[in-house]
Amino acid sequence: MNDPKPMGSVAELLLNYVSTTHEHDVNFSIAVTMLNHYRELGSMSAAEIAELCHVSNASISRFCRHLGFDHFKEFHHYLGDSINMSTDYSRSFFDMLCADRWAAMDRYQQQLSENIQSTFARENLDKLPEMARILHDSRRVAFFSHHFLWDIGRHMQNKFLVMGRCIEQYFDYSFQLECARSLGPEDTALVCTVGGSYPTRYGNIWSALQNNGSRLLIITQNRSSAYWNNASYVLNCGSTNQNDVGKYSALLAADLLVMHYLRQYGRDFF
Known part of the structure; x- marks a missing residue:
């Protein structure tokens, strides 16, 4: 099973590299140049990019x-799979946005409201x-996600750390896989995947999480997936990800988990 190495798009890999590296060396210069000419890279050879x-x-x-x-060939292959705006917004929504922006905003607001109501459902909060x-109570907690x-x-890392709970998170595919393989029965993996695609996209990581015995x-919004059969809990984060609204309810679900952790264990840190 070959998982995609860029956990999002090549653009995100480059942006993360430029934003986090402390060494402004030749690699940093290459990354900046690639970002400034990103839309051209897919049609360029290695020699042309080197000259650029x-x-x-x-x-x-x-x-x-x-x-x-x-x-380079593998890098160039994933450039062709880069995420574009049509991944996040439907053509019908784009057409509405151009023709009647108020109607588009009303639809967007309705989708957001539906997700918020679903996330606040009593059976979810319970x-x-x-x-x-x-x-x-876990020995280690690791957060798995992409994009x-x-x-x-x-x-979540920032919020929980203030309350004395360190949560691990790795942006790089190889480090996520290494982390998944290192967890055990006393540990917890927190997987955030709005549409539920994480196990199918990153089968090697998911298999490691299934085999290591961790909680x-x-x-997710995809609560009925068979992938969650061994999960301790599945927290709903809404009902639709049309026009990329799912990220807001995923953040809401994460914040609700932060609030309940604060309520139970955060008195000394308030």
Whole structure:
């Protein structure tokens, strides 16, 4: 089983690299140049990109390996699968946005409201105290996600750390796989996947989570998936991800979990 190495798009890999690296060396310069010419990269050869970046072909190959790809060809392959705006917004919504922006905003608001109401359902809220207890009692907690949900993981890391609970999160595919393989029965994996596609996209990581004996807590809209059969709890984060509204209810679900952890264990940190 070969999982996609970029857990999102190549653009996100480059942006994350530029935003987090402390060394403004030749690799940093290559990444910045690639971002400034990102839409052109898919039609360019390694030699053309090297000329654009004012480096050698070997430097481009080394940079691709530095990002986690085996070689330039693999990097170039994933450029073709890059996420574009049609991934997030439907054509009908775009047409409505151009023709009548107020109608488009009304539809968007309605979708947001439906997700918020679904996330606040009593049967959903009733799961939170026990989920908070599991997070508190675990030896290790690791957050698994991809694409925009990384930001939700980082938000949870910050909030929980203030309350003395360290949550691990890794942006790189190889580190997520290594983390999944290292967890055990005393640990918890918190998987955030709005549409429920994480297990199918990253089968090697999911298999490791299934085999390591750790507890599974899931945040998703796809509550009926057979992948969650062994999960301790599945927390709903709404009912629709049309026009990319699912990320807001996923953040809401994460915040509700933070609030209940605060209620049960955060008195000394308030």
